Amino acid sequence: MSEAVTRPGITADALLASLDPLLRAWLPRQRWFAGKGRPITDFTLVSATELLPPTAELGLLHLLVRVRQPQVPEQGGGTPALPADCYQLLLGVRRELPPRLAPALIGHVTRGPLTGFTVYEALHDARMSGFLLEALRVRARVGKLRFERDTRKDIADDLAPRLLAAEQSNSSLVYGDTFILKLFRRVVPGTNPDLELPLTLSREGCPQVPAPAAWFLADIGDDAHVLGVLQPYLKGTVDGWELALRELAAERDFSGEARALGRATAEVHLALARALPTVTLGRTQLELIADGMAERLDSAARSVPALQPYAPALHTTYEALADLGRGEETWTAQRVHGDLHLGQCLRSPAGEWSVIDFEGEPSRPPAERRMPQHPVRDVAGMLRSFDYAARSHEPWAPEWAGDCRAAYCTGYAEVTGRDPRMDPVLLRAYETDKAVYEVVYEARHRPDWLPVPLAAIKRLATNGPATEAH
Structure with missing residues (x-):
């Protein structure tokens, strides 16, 4: 199933065609991309949501993209029939990229509805990552995206974001040394234990596990996909x-x-x-x-x-x-x-x-x-x-x-x-x-x-x- 919430008249297929050549080159270079060493054979757009309104001077696209790759045969024969991985991408869209965001460059779009625009990893942009925190704070709903929070916990609206360099299978943003937002890069439908268990342990009063302050999900069909969890940042640890x-x-x-x-x-x-x-x-x-x-x-x-x-x-x-x-x-x-x-x-x-x-x-x-x-x-x-x-x-x-x-x-x-x-x-x-x-x-x-x-x-x-x- 695919669904797009983008600029009027832009279909999911057209958007993906615009981004396809850039993502084929950029995705395998990311530390969190699990399919290194295998060519990308196909993309499917599971969902596309424009988080910033169409009249904004900047664009922010949230994508769930299914990536298909050939599986590696095991020695002795047999190829495991594994499903394609679904990745969460947050893409900034600008006419020109300022020098401070040069390390975030994904590429310049030369075809399709985004022709003439520059696309970049939005988590490097403080304005874009600040938008995510605001969406969590106000419990926003945008398209298929649903932002939730524990209303007993205060989330200030002026926390400066920074992207942690040490990425592994996910990406993390720190907000003002108060919270850390973990964004899952490979997402799957259903309950994510990294939200389920900390929530359970917080209700149990277990002090050894930081309690989630907020989280967001994508509702795709009958399934919810957990996309990120905001937790206290344990400064000095x-x-x-x-x-x-x-x-x-x-x-x-x-x-x-x-x-x-x-x-x-x-x-x-x-x-x-x-x-x-x-x-x-x-x-x-x-x-x-x-x-x-x-x-x-x-x-x-x-x-x-x-x-x-x-x-x-x-x-x-x-x-x-x-x-x-x-x-x-x-x-x-x-x-x-x-x-x-x-x-x-x-x-x-x-x-x-x-x-x-x-x-x-x-x-x-x-x-x-x-x-x-x-x-x-x-x-x-x-x-x-x-x-x-x-x-x-x-x-x-x-x-x-x-x-x-x-x-x-x-x-x-x-x-x-x-x-x-x-x-x-x-x-x-x-x-x-x-x-x-x-x-x-x-x-x-x-x-x-x-x-x-x-x-x-x-x-x-x-x-x-x-x-x-x-």
């Missing part, structure tokens, strides 16, 4: 990855911070378990989880040959997980973070930890990201993150990683009453699954980093202790 690397470089102990982070993780898990339904994991469920892990391993081994020598030993880890269900004990699954690592945690100057970014692993289907999981999945992700930090240090610091991993589990147990190390089969299986995911990611995006997860794979395949770094 440092993310856990930067802090860990800083402490490593200074050869300072990090186990105290790791223990506090374990406590914060546990508080978030307990709040999620109180607020949302849980699921009992018995034999059938554990076998399904183990089968999924085994399938991901087989797929990864086909894609990354360096993984193949370890695959038989790693399969025994998943077999042990399936065997757990043959006894009488059961486990509980619940909603979790889904992609927890040091970079998803912020420490305040007072030493308090906050947890952010609840989207889950971007490569996993949205429905899978929202499924209840055993909490040890998050724990395993953080243990892998400590290992990554230690491996990035020269010389490698295995004792540092081992101390952090143990301290994190200790802190977690202090809050929940159960140490993750009391479930060694579960912990090993989830850490192995995470390391396999990392192998595929690094092979595709950062080959120089591939030795880091491969070292963990070797340790896990040779039955090294899951809570130590060897």
Whole structure:
């Protein structure tokens, strides 16, 4: 379905034809574009909304564009039938681009209804990004776009915006050191856990997760697409990855911070378990989880040959997980973070930890990201993150990683009453699954980093202790 709310007489097809050659060149250069290395074969305009009125001296277009690309066949045959990605774009339109906006240039339109105009990334333009905050503040509705807010929270109308340079899979705007607006670049229909879970945790009174102040969506057909979330900007905080690397470089102990982070993780898990339904994991469920892990391993081994020598030993880890269900004990699954690592945690100057970014692993289907999981999945992700930090240090610091991993589990147990190390089969299986995911990611995006997860794979395949770094 496509719908356009643009200047009178301009159709969606005409608008897309005007922008097509520019987007083909510009999109693959963006850090948040997931389809790097593959040609763009086709665009479909899902929606187009003119956020600034037609009489304004500047134009601001909000687009949802579906991008089709050929899929990459796996080694050994088979091509996954993945849907085209839908991207959110905010495009500024001017006759001439002032020098200060030169880095934002997308291109000069030479055909179609925008002929003669210059198109640029609007988030670099303070006037354009200020418009977004105003729309959230007044709960605007423009075309298919719906802006919502928590009316209990004040949003001033004079907060100066700035675009954060460190973009990953999304883009972020900071407003006056008061709020941060996270704009999702790849959008999907339905509930986004990065809005759903923080809203749930705010109602639960969980202080470790910043509560959303506002958000906006696109209503397309029967589905709502979450496009962005405005949250408090935690001024003065440092993310856990930067802090860990800083402490490593200074050869300072990090186990105290790791223990506090374990406590914060546990508080978030307990709040999620109180607020949302849980699921009992018995034999059938554990076998399904183990089968999924085994399938991901087989797929990864086909894609990354360096993984193949370890695959038989790693399969025994998943077999042990399936065997757990043959006894009488059961486990509980619940909603979790889904992609927890040091970079998803912020420490305040007072030493308090906050947890952010609840989207889950971007490569996993949205429905899978929202499924209840055993909490040890998050724990395993953080243990892998400590290992990554230690491996990035020269010389490698295995004792540092081992101390952090143990301290994190200790802190977690202090809050929940159960140490993750009391479930060694579960912990090993989830850490192995995470390391396999990392192998595929690094092979595709950062080959120089591939030795880091491969070292963990070797340790896990040779039955090294899951809570130590060897």
